[in-house]
Amino acid sequence: MKKPKKSTFPDLLGRAKPFLLDWLIWSYFAYTTIFLLNSYWYTQYVDWYGTLTLPPWGWILTVLGTFSCALASEYFGLSIGLKALTDQETPPTKPWLITNWGLTSIFLVVFTFWVGWLTTDINLGIIIRRAPKTIGLWHGLSHPNFAHLIEIDPEMEGSILGSLVNTLFMAYLATLIGGVLAAPLGFLGARNIMGGSWFRRVFFYLTRAFFNVVRSVESLIWAIVFAIWIGFGPAAGAFALLIHSMAALAKLFSEQVEAIDKGPIEAVQSTGASFWQTIRYGAVPQVIPQYMAFLLYRLDINVRMATVIALVGGGGIGRFFFYYKDQLDWEQVGAVTIVIAIVVWILDYISGKAREKIV
């Protein structure tokens, strides 16, 4: 194979990535330092406890300072970016922890933990101080009231078990339809199938971007969208779970398609098969068991999600949970929670056993 001609441009690009990572790390150090300074010492530039504020010239100084720190660390061979992103083999001369790499990682974790502790308002005292307030809650949860388990609650126009069936059906519909839609998407999003020509590659990138974006938005947020779209109820919840499952399954599935074995593909191709025949007889049989396992795994996740999707108008058993919770009727909340825990547990167990058997 001919070696590609070396030009300065890719080399520059190769240097840019480690440099950007270095700069990011230095900027993060600056961020955490400023945050900690602001939260412990009140200066004239701090207008609120613990927020990140700087004088106007401070921003320029921070940007330039971190930039030169990153430059300097590359110059003196202390760069983390080069170590992380380039494959230079250096024999270990000293213990991992006292290398540049180890020390920086420790510093990063400690600083992140420190800032995280402050920024998320962690306060262990309040747990103890307010513990008596939760006595009613624990009492209710441990004395569940199963009055509306089968009997219809007139205010909710349904019973707990009835809405449980809705919850399971929501997850079932979402998994089945999502799975069916994800199968072609998974092939469209697999590099080895779609990397052949320029035209197919466009399709590949479009599909990848589509399901990465859809997947990044949680199904609870999709449920809000569908509640606006088709109205409150279990159907909106099912649509929300469906679209999220479709994207998540397509991603898992495309990774599986990318990992298929070359042998069968070549064997089918050698018979003179077309592109479609290659996929049908070379690729599909290799991914079917994994695909079934993913469906079961997804069903499990969907049942979990379906129990809370009522929070934003998605219907299902969560409707009872949030209604009773708003009335502070902890005994009924306890009953609903127990039903949820049992059902999720059983499905988790079945799904796990079935997946073990398939894979």
Place this chain on the structure above:
Amino acid sequence: MTDEDKIKERSSWYFWRNLTIVAFFLGLFVVALFRLNFDPRLLVTNFRSTLKLWGAFASPDWSVLGEGAQLLVKTLYMAFMATALALPFAIVLSFLGAKNLMNSPVAQVIYTFVRGFASVIRSIQPIIWAIIFIVWVRTGPFPGVLALWVHSVADMTKLFSERVESIDPGPLEAIEATGAGKLLVLVYAVIPQIINPYLSFTLYRLDINVRMATIIGIVGGGGIGMRLYSYINKWNFPKAVVMTMLIVIMVWGIDYLSSRLRERIETGGGERSEKFTI
């Protein structure tokens, strides 16, 4: 009976069995469709009701970008704190919840207890835990962290102890044969085998926690989800769209980083499998 008859009989049995299974799932599908009034036609006929929402994508209100970025960082910290605080608890509990390490009768009781508790706790969604912790410590990021922490401890305990159960018994027996105590066996036979899977599971859990942290705000658990939900409730879609974009960027980024790092850990930083195109 000849072999051919046997094969025929068997294949006909498989045919009827598969037909019954498919018919059962299809029947369930139809029942579910009717019970939930699941009607895709509604998406077309009701499309007008979402016009305002899609319109907001064309004109996002960038004035909330700074505020959104700060909340985003806070959300990330929530996920990080929940994972970091859950890790030590999960590590200790995972040894107590591993069947192959807990042999004596007393240990069996502890094993059952730990695994049972972990299963019950992880069956309940973090959002529900958040509601309990909001009653306890009031709204803000702290109950969100606690909710994610409880769920992470249970989930990681389960994943970790399953991993411990599947370790190679060879080194275990070798170290035991030298007359080493329980602790030495743990340090020299168990921990070297599990350190990489633990790291990988922790990264995986961090990824899940980031996703969960974006929605735990809906019930008042802090983070970017709280603001997003309030903008949606006020029907202020141009601002909600900016928040959603920020969430997508963060979740995508963390997902990418986490899966890259996990790949590196699992393959030991070695070569990836050969890629080919059809």
